[in-house]
Structure formats: C-alpha cells, structure tokens
Amino acid sequence: MKPKHQRLVLVVVALVALIAAGLLAAWALRNQASYFYLPEQMQSDPPAVGQGVRLGGMVEMGSLRTLADGVTIAFVVTGNGDARVPVRFAGILPDLFEEGSGVVAEGSLQADGTFRADNLLAKHDENYVPRELEGMSRMQAAKMAEETTVGLE
Amino acid sequence: MIAELGLAALWLAAALAGLQLVCGALATRVMGHGDGATTELALVTRPVAILQGGLVAFSFAMLVWVFVITDLSVKLVVANSHAMKPLVFKIAGAWGNHEGSMLLWVTVMALAGALIAAIERRLPERTMQATLAAQGFVALGFYAFLLLSSNPFERLPLPPAEGMGLNPLLQDIGMAFHPPTLYVGYVGLSVAFSFAVGALLTRQVTPDFARAMRPWLLGAWVFLTLGITAGSYWAYYELGWGGWWFWDPVENAALMPWLAATALLHSAGVLAARDALRAWTIMLGVVAFSMSMVGTFLVRSGILTSVHAFAVDPRRGSFILALLAIYIGGALLLFALRAGTVSEGQRFAIASREGALVVNNVMLSAVLAIVLLGTLYPLLTEAFDVRVSVGPPYFNPVGAVFVVPMLLVMAVGPLLRWRRDSLGRISRELALVGALILAALVLVSILGEVELLPLLGLALATGLAVASLLPLRGRALRRVPLATWGMVAAHLGIAVALFGMASDSAFTRERLVALAPGQDAQVGPWRVTLERIDPVAGPNWTALQATLRASYNDGPPTALAPQARSFWAPAQQTSETALATRWNGQLYAAMGGEAPGATGSPRWQLRLWWKPFVIWIWLGGLMVAMGGVMALVGRVLADVKRRSVTRRAASRRADRAEVLAAGANE
Numbered sequence A: 001m002k003p004k005h006q007r008l009v010l011v012v013v014a015l016v017a018l019i020a021a022g023l024l025a026a027w028a029l030r031n032q033a034s035y036f037y038l039p040e041q042m043q044s045d046p047p048a049v050g051q052g053v054r055l056g057g058m059v060e061m062g063s064l065r066t067l068a069d070g071v072t073i074a075f076v077v078t079g080n081g082d083a084r085v086p087v088r089f090a091g092i093l094p095d096l097f098e099e100g101s102g103v104v105a106e107g108s109l110q111a112d113g114t115f116r117a118d119n120l121l122a123k124h125d126e127n128y129v130p131r132e133l134e135g136m137s138r139m140q141a142a143k144m145a146e147e148t149t150v151g152l153e
Numbered sequence B: 001m002i003a004e005l006g007l008a009a010l011w012l013a014a015a016l017a018g019l020q021l022v023c024g025a026l027a028t029r030v031m032g033h034g035d036g037a038t039t040e041l042a043l044v045t046r047p048v049a050i051l052q053g054g055l056v057a058f059s060f061a062m063l064v065w066v067f068v069i070t071d072l073s074v075k076l077v078v079a080n081s082h083a084m085k086p087l088v089f090k091i092a093g094a095w096g097n098h099e100g101s102m103l104l105w106v107t108v109m110a111l112a113g114a115l116i117a118a119i120e121r122r123l124p125e126r127t128m129q130a131t132l133a134a135q136g137f138v139a140l141g142f143y144a145f146l147l148l149s150s151n152p153f154e155r156l157p158l159p160p161a162e163g164m165g166l167n168p169l170l171q172d173i174g175m176a177f178h179p180p181t182l183y184v185g186y187v188g189l190s191v192a193f194s195f196a197v198g199a200l201l202t203r204q205v206t207p208d209f210a211r212a213m214r215p216w217l218l219g220a221w222v223f224l225t226l227g228i229t230a231g232s233y234w235a236y237y238e239l240g241w242g243g244w245w246f247w248d249p250v251e252n253a254a255l256m257p258w259l260a261a262t263a264l265l266h267s268a269g270v271l272a273a274r275d276a277l278r279a280w281t282i283m284l285g286v287v288a289f290s291m292s293m294v295g296t297f298l299v300r301s302g303i304l305t306s307v308h309a310f311a312v313d314p315r316r317g318s319f320i321l322a323l324l325a326i327y328i329g330g331a332l333l334l335f336a337l338r339a340g341t342v343s344e345g346q347r348f349a350i351a352s353r354e355g356a357l358v359v360n361n362v363m364l365s366a367v368l369a370i371v372l373l374g375t376l377y378p379l380l381t382e383a384f385d386v387r388v389s390v391g392p393p394y395f396n397p398v399g400a401v402f403v404v405p406m407l408l409v410m411a412v413g414p415l416l417r418w419r420r421d422s423l424g425r426i427s428r429e430l431a432l433v434g435a436l437i438l439a440a441l442v443l444v445s446i447l448g449e450v451e452l453l454p455l456l457g458l459a460l461a462t463g464l465a466v467a468s469l470l471p472l473r474g475r476a477l478r479r480v481p482l483a484t485w486g487m488v489a490a491h492l493g494i495a496v497a498l499f500g501m502a503s504d505s506a507f508t509r510e511r512l513v514a515l516a517p518g519q520d521a522q523v524g525p526w527r528v529t530l531e532r533i534d535p536v537a538g539p540n541w542t543a544l545q546a547t548l549r550a551s552y553n554d555g556p557p558t559a560l561a562p563q564a565r566s567f568w569a570p571a572q573q574t575s576e577t578a579l580a581t582r583w584n585g586q587l588y589a590a591m592g593g594e595a596p597g598a599t600g601s602p603r604w605q606l607r608l609w610w611k612p613f614v615i616w617i618w619l620g621g622l623m624v625a626m627g628g629v630m631a632l633v634g635r636v637l638a639d640v641k642r643r644s645v646t647r648r649a650a651s652r653r654a655d656r657a658e659v660l661a662a663g664a665n666e
Helices: A003-032 A039-044 A138-148 B002-031 B041-068 B075-080 B087-093 B098-119 B125-149 B173-202 B207-238 B249-274 B278-300 B314-341 B353-383 B392-415 B423-447 B452-472 B482-507 B615-665
Strands: A034-037 A053-059 A072-078 A084-090 A102-109 A115-121 B509-515 B520-523 B526-537 B541-552 B558-560 B563-568 B571-576 B578-582 B585-595 B603-612
Touching: A003 B278, A003 B353, A003 B392, A034 A039, A039 A053, A039 A084, A053 A084, A084 A102, B002 B041, B002 B098, B002 B125, B041 B075, B041 B087, B041 B098, B041 B125, B075 B098, B087 B173, B098 B125, B098 B173, B098 B278, B125 B173, B125 B314, B173 B207, B173 B249, B173 B278, B173 B314, B207 B249, B207 B615, B249 B278, B249 B353, B278 B314, B278 B353, B353 B392, B392 B423, B392 B452, B392 B482, B423 B452, B452 B482, B482 B603, B482 B615, B509 B520, B520 B603, B526 B585, B526 B603, B541 B578, B541 B585, B541 B603, B558 B578, B558 B585, B563 B585, B571 B585
Parallel strands: A034 A053, A084 A115
Antiparallel strands: A053 A072, A053 A102, A072 A084, A102 A115, B509 B603, B520 B526, B526 B541, B541 B558, B541 B563, B563 B571, B578 B585, B585 B603
C-alpha cells in the first residue's frame, strides 16, 4: 500500500465514522428529544402516554396540596385559555415554587390524564429562568416576573 | 484608583497583544526568506508576550482587590458582592460573574502565552514566532470583547450603601477552585491551537513539534480533567438532586474540549513516536480549542439559561459569535489550504498500536460529534419555534454506541507494538480480558436485574481494570518509564470511574419520606432516624437543620445534618446536603419542607439515597489526572536528561578537540 493510499483510507474511515455518528444522532434526536407543551397543546394534541415531555405554565391559585403520604404534591397547571392539566409530583419542591408562579414540569402524561412530573423547574433567582418560561405571553411573563422576581426593580 | 489601574493595565495588555501579533507575523515572514534571514523584530516577540502576561495578571489582581475591600463604586462589586460575605467568597466573587470570569479567561490565555514565550526552546524559532503571533491574535479578540462589551472595572456614578451579594449556589468552597482550574485547562488548550496554527504556517509538522507540544497539552488536559471532576462533584452535593452528571449544556461545554484534547493527546503521541498522523494531529489541535471557544459562546452568550449564564445580553452573544467565526473559520480555512502540503507520515498496519490509537481517535471524535449535535439541537429547533430539551435518553445510549467499542480497543491497544503486530501474539491477554468481561456480564445479570448500559459498564470496567495493568506484566517495574506508569494510572482511572458510574446507575436506592422527629426510614442497608429539627444561623444565612442518625446494617450510628438554608443577600433558598461516606458508597440526605402530619404534628420531608461506589467516579477522575501529571513529569525529566547528555557529549568532544589541538601545537 502506497502512503497516498493509507492517508486516503484513514480519511475515509474517519469520515464514515463521523457521518455515521451524525446520522445516528439525527435519528436519535428526533425520537429522544423531549418536547415542550403548553397546557392547551397538551389537551388538544396530547403526547403518547409515558413519553418524556415538558409541560410549562402557571400553577393555578388554590390548587396546591400535599397528599396524605406527606411527600406527593398535587397541583394544576393552567395556560393562556381555560386549559387545565392536573400534575402529581413526588419530591422536594424547588425553591420559589408557589401558587401563581410559572413552572416547567419534566415528566410524562399518564393514562388517567394526570401529568406525572419527575422534576420541577422553577425560577431559581433573578438570573435563572427556565428557558421555556421566557417565551410565554407578555402578560403572563410580566405577571410572573412581578410575582417571582426577587431583588430587582 | 485601583479599578483604573486595572483597566489601564488591561488596555496596555491589549495593545501588546497587537504588537505581539505584528512582530510575530513579520518575523515569520522574514525568516521564511531563506537560511539565516532574521530581523530584530523577532527579538521583541517573546518579551512582549511575557510583559503582556504580567500586565493582565496585574489587572486581575486589581479586580480581586476591589472585591476584597468591597469597593461599592465598582458596578461589578455592587452586583455580585456584599460586605457581610466571608472573605473567601468575596475573592471567589471576582470570577463568579460574567465580566470577572472573562477577565480570568484572558488572564489564563495571556499567562499561557507568556509561559511558552519564556521557556519553550525546542520549537524552530520561526514556528515559535508564528505560534506567538497566533496566540496574540486570539487574545486580541477576547481583549476587544472584554474592553468593548464587558468592562469589569466600570464605575457607578452613585455608589449604593450595600452590594447585592453573590448567588448562594456559588457560595461554596468548590466555587473558589472550580472555575480557575477549569479555565486553566479550557484556555490552556489555546497553546495547542497556536502551536497547530504556527506549524501550519511554517509547514513544520514533525515529531519534534509533537514532542514540544505534548507537555503543554498534558498540562492543560490535567487541569481540564480536574476541573470537570470537581464540577461534577460540586453539582452532586450542592444541587441536592443526587445526580453527578446532567448532560447540561454547560457540562457538555467542558466535556467537548476534553474529548478533543484526549484524542489530540493520543494522536500527538503517535506523531512524536512514529511520525504518522500529521495532518490529523493539526486538525485536532484546531478542533480542541475551537470546542473551548464554542463552550465559551454557549455559556457566556446568554443563549442558554443556567447557573453559569450570569446575565443575558444579546450584544455579547453576537460579539462572541463573530469571534468564533473569525478564529475557527480562519483556522479551518488555513488547514484546508495547507493540509495538502503537509507530507504524508510513516505507514503502519491495522493491527498495531497506531491502528488502535486511530480507532481511539475516530471514536472520540464521533462521541464529540454526538455531544455537540445534542447540545446544539435545541438551539436549532428553536429557530423553527419548536422547543425541545435533550437529555440522558439521547446522550447515554447514542454515546455508548461509540464508547463501548472504544473501551474494548483501549483494553488491547497498549499491548500492541508500534508499526506492525499481530493479534495472535497477544492472544492470551485477549482471552483473559475477554473472559473477565464475559464472566462479569454473566455474574451481574444472574445476581440482579440491571439495565443494559450499567451492565455493560460493570463488565467493561472489570476487564479494563485488569487490561490496564497488563502493560506492566513481565517488566522490571523499577525500570518502567514514568510516562508509562502515567498511562497505566490514567487507563485504570477510566476503569474505576466507569465502575462508579455503572454501579451508581445500577444499584442506587432512593427514598422520599416525611418523618416526624423520632421516626425512622430504611434506604438500602441504612436505617435513618430523624432526631430533631433546629434553627441555625450562619454569617449571611439562616437555616432549618435536621439532625439525623444513620446506621449501616445496624452498626454504630453516624450523625448527619442536612439543612434548608435561606440566604438574605440575595434572598434565595438552597439545600445543603449531608453525606456519609464509606469505601463502598455514600448515603446522601437532602432536606425539604414541612409536610402536614396525619395527626396534626409536623413532619419533615427528607430525600435519602444510598449510592454504592459513587465516590469511585471522582476517584477515577483524580487517577486520570494523576496519570497525566506522571506522564508530564516523566516526559519533561526525560527531555532534560537527554539534553544534558547531549550537552555533556558536546563539551567532551570540544575538550578532546582542544587536547588534540594542544598536542599538535607542541
């Protein structure tokens, strides 16, 4: 094998591996990426039961309660219209999670129509807003900022 | 006054970076005309680089100083500090924000440039000039970024009475060390980048070039490894989520340069020892630091939101994006133009150590591509108004497709000879490692229900641990070079870390409970009793502290005290976790809020994990870094020794010539 050929072989091997990685990534990303849903989307076009997605909206006033086991929390997430999605979450609530504030729940829709959250993302401080909450309607964002922002004018 | 001194030093350093670029470029040009052609400008480049490093270091020291004395007329101090904060966090506050961390970035960059200017003597002088010019060129862009859009020394017309404080999540001792360590690694890769650009400009891609680059690369890689390990441990105990890697874009931003640097380290080894993989090594040198810059863009542009994205400012994002386009695009263009003129290196057979290292390189690059695509995908889809997040369900299995074959080859590669070898020669070692992996696979799947990936991880870790020691077999251990010990330690560290990761995901037990004082809960082999809840106070926070008594298999109890802390500047809550460490794992306790009791008495939420062998993850990371240090020291000592031997031989020859000449005169 001449040197020229060896270089060619190496380039081809590297390219094939990288293209394979790219194709595999593209295919897996289409299947595995977890999509973001607003409550009205979740009701009109629900994801498959058990598929990992994110649900973002506002925690309805008066809906937050702790179940008898002391660790499961139930609340309702509302969107722009009158769409309401009941959510169950077993875990320690993030700081600054409260009724009337914005939240992003990571989890999956259950067969009975409740959303089981594995993780809740709330606003951590004035510098950290879950990205999904940024694009909410202006009115909501303003309302949320007013209620959850600490230490800003 | 102090702030103005810092700012003046920064402007001067920027001007010197420009001078370094001009002198280096002109000297490279003049010296290219032929034998012995040189110019006085070449004498200026090195001192300028050293002076530039000194000035930036001075500027950074001034920033730390205004934070130490809490000078509230400086905008950055007001936004990120508070007089009541403990001193170590005042100092750490200097880099716990956008402007300060960018200043740290250029400081590391300039110091790295100063260091190569001061002590690197092995490169041909012309390549050295080109390298320093490239270093100055990259630094110039980041000085412009700092001075034009993120001035850390900006004053306020009206100083307020008190600062706003540092994000409490960052008020942790790990914060004092994690960013500087990570940055030394991250930005230290700029040296590899400049070396690659310099070598391309002068077409001097030789084994000597690889030998000169390797110690610098090893140094940066060690710090990067340590920084990632420390960052992972920080996220583990500070965030209170019990995880040690979240595939957060910010973590990926540190992982990507590490993957590229690891590949570069191995291909530079091939170039140094065997004069092969020339163009590929140069390419990786460009890619590694490009990944550092992509990471800086992701983290600093505000395009992502995380604890690292201190503030959102679209202007800064487009500024960094422009810098990325200039540097990465320019370097790749130079590569495309010059790669053809880099002549082909030595040949080798597929079954050889070079062959194994090529597989390692290709697989690492594929993993890099997968992490990069997964990190950028949400940004891409957002352009089409579709919001997605990409997490472990993507990264873990897709990454494993390439990591598993890479680990298999990694077990065998160090046993192969350079240039040409046959698998038949090492068939006994192959059979041993294969049998170990199979035995571990069968044993673990019989003993418990374990998912595929952790199962593979446990089996591979077992085989790899033994395989990593095999290169020492049959050798006089005292005469094994230090660099070889380094390789063994680093490969063993990978096996140890892999075992920790697989064991954590396979055997972790988690309980979420609400306990009243006096009640207990079982998690794995631990029995945890809540004794009482007390209020406690620190310098700038108050907290509720749970006192827990935990006993392992009914052994003697250990006390644990997780806290739910409330900071008041800025007002924020954090969860302080408590850990009980044993050699075979960690009990991890985090405290939540109050839960209403069934009978009206208050209960408290506790989240408990038993994580078998989880500390082995970071232990393995430390071993990998340690291996890097050993290789670095071994290479440098060998080089010093070789040079002193040549010098002595030369002086002996000179002596003999003198004696002969004296004899002839008599």
